[in-house]
Amino acid sequence: MQNFDVEKLHPGLSIDCVIFGFHENELKILILKLKNLNKWALPGGFVEVDKDVDAEAAEVLKRRAGLENIFLRQFYLFGDVARNENDHARKMVDQEVIAPELRDWFEQRFVTVGYYALVEYSKVKAPTPDYTSESCEWRSISELPSLILDHRDILARAHATLKKELNNQPIGMNLLPDHFTMSELQALYETVLEKKLDRRNFRRRMLSYDILIPTNKRRTGVAHKAPMLYEFDRKKYQEAMVSGFRSTW
């Protein structure tokens, strides 16, 4: 059971991270199974009073997924009173997840800052649970177990934000391996957007963005014609992230 110094923490403020990964054509997120409870939670944490909120979010990502310098974006503050459940703190004490003397701290009204991260599935070697949880696992967003509090809403908003951002920004770096085929990139888009795209038009458009570098290698060993492998032009990718794609005005 964890005992920490709540004096050093910003009161009533927490962080929740939706950590997206892509594997086997499915969009997955990292979630934690709470000790002694049949509920799961998004990776999160609190904010030390002398730390930047964004930096604390990066800390969460580092501790749970072992990754640093990853795309991580604040997308919303969840500030409704109703997101606090009266007996949530009590349950945590009952199940010996937290020490009884911390109950007051956990029972105060919390607002939480939502972040989402895009990470490469295979680079997360050992998802690490925190003191409240017995395991940390990748789960497909289409078959999620029951989540605590408003974590399902937080995920939904993160996903919606991601979908919207696809119109202005590239995606893929940090989410795909260094080398990937056009089809794999397309599968990522189709999964995030939850719709099918035309293969040929997708290719043309992607190439027109000028952020891909064709390597001379091909993926072999799988069935059918060996596809070309691409990598991202990191410089141009970053430029596209900053300036965005098509603004109409």
Add this chain to the structure above:
Amino acid sequence: MQNFDVEKLHPGLSIDCVIFGFHENELKILILKLKNLNKWALPGGFVEVDKDVDAEAAEVLKRRAGLENIFLRQFYLFGDVARNENDHARKMVDQEVIAPELRDWFEQRFVTVGYYALVEYSKVKAPTPDYTSESCEWRSISELPSLILDHRDILARAHATLKKELNNQPIGMNLLPDHFTMSELQALYETVLEKKLDRRNFRRRMLSYDILIPTNKRRTGVAHKAPMLYEFDRKKYQEAMVSGFRSTW
């Protein structure tokens, strides 16, 4: 000097609102002149522990501008430690803006939630200062006085967000009078975007959005040919706000 019950407030959490208005072809915001200080501030406030954050932002808007049911959007949480200035609370006490016993409350580390609102300039009859301020005024964003803390950054981010949103959503309702000419609407766009637009193409595009209703009235009394007055189709406008304009995927 204001004395309020800080026990009822969410600790270390504030709200700041960028309230945009449009007048004489200039984008303006409401700012407050602080008592006994030569500094200005965005309208803001604190969050009662039993109130939704969004609702408290709406309260700020209501108290300062006297408006309700107005477009109001949360756009960012400003959570850097550096945004807190050591002597800000001390100055407030020194200048008798707040009671000395509130100094501890004001000296804690704060994070602030940024909101922006679009309001009709002429509907704000009497901008109302709060207990920290001696006046509340419209000021053009191009000639702003010195603002406290990171309020200039907050404004910049609000403006950037607004610019970006113009690609997906309509603007104008709540910012223009009920009836307006095409040129006035274009002037609003040009002001927000900080660039000139082609008159004829602008008209065509706006009409294609199908959110405008031409009235049979014309603006008279001014020089030159009397222009047609339009109003927004409120139902279709709202639909466009929800579904957005052009998504490329």
Add this chain to the structure above:
DNA sequence: ACAAAAGTGTTACGCCTACACCCATGA
């Protein structure tokens, strides 16, 4: 009458969509 803004139309170009065809590979 004239200056200045309002209203309307046209052309050219580029982008996006919706397709069909051939190629390469493992089974």
Add this chain to the structure above:
DNA sequence: TCATGGGTGTAGGCGTAACACTTTTGT
């Protein structure tokens, strides 16, 4: 050899940018 996915090309339509001309009004 054949099923399956990879790679390339093209015709048509739509939207946008870049334009010129006429109309109306107050001065």
